[in-house]
Amino acid sequence: MERYERMYQWTAASEAFYAPAEIAEGQVIADFGCGPGHAAVEFAKRVGPRGYVHGLDINAEFVTRAKANAKKAGLSERITFHLLQDSRLPLPDAGLDRVVARNTIIYVEDPVFTYREFRRVLRPGGLAHAIEGDWNLTAVEPIPTAEWREVIRAASWAWRRPEIGRKLYGIARRAGFAEVSLQVVTIPDTNGRLRGMIQSVVAYARQSGKLDGEKLDAMLERVNRAMEEGSYLAISPQFLVTART
DSSP: OHHHHHHTSOOHHHHHHHGGGOOOTTOEEEEETOTTSHHHHHHHHHHOTTOEEEEEESOHHHHHHHHHHHHHTTOGGGEEEEEOOSSSOSSOTTOEEEEEEESOGGGOSOHHHHHHHHHHHEEEEEEEEEEEEOGGGOEEETSOHHHHHHHHHHHGGGOSOTTHHHHHHHHHHHTTOSEEEEEEEOOOBSSSTTHHHHHHHHHHHHHHTOSOHHHHHHHHHHHHHHHHHTOOEEEOOEEEEEEEO
8 A cells, every 4th residue: 555655646747637627726626536636635725625526436445544644634524535435426416526546547447438527527618628548558667568568458358448549639539528638648757756656557467467577587687777777667658648628
């Protein structure tokens, strides 16, 4: 869980990824797949006392952590965290200004239905802003491309759609959003920001049973050594899809 706490921290990269959502004072926002709540807390600061944030996640431990993080930040009165029970959002029609989702749609059973739910809960003119990667476009130095692709293939059982990033624009259109914009943002990592991502992928590959555990351990050791030597580099292009009702 601590690895996820680090992965979900608000960073300079978060600023770039969420900028198209145009979060502003007084808005009502839903963070779909809120994790331990760090983005939701940041949104609560930005919407101010006239706004409100709903955090939604399917993981009960994340919801518990998120509530604790909101309380620690002194913002519990501006945020409600919901434990999702099914695909339908526990929110009323046309009650939100923004729905945001980062690295979450990759896990949902029916992305088109999820986007239709986004449309349902948004007010006219509201935005659904999603940030998703494409695992086949990621790279980690010093891991050779062929080896990294092998790890991605072994880990793919954990994601419903490893290539969700490139598909998200079409999903939003099929869900009925007529105005959809797309950006692809790559922020190179040379200081370890994406190491949690790498560790998660390797953990998924290990759980698959398809790759030798010692080989995976050696791969992580090479990444750690590259960090120490200053030769580490990781990239994970993010597709930023912003859909307006």
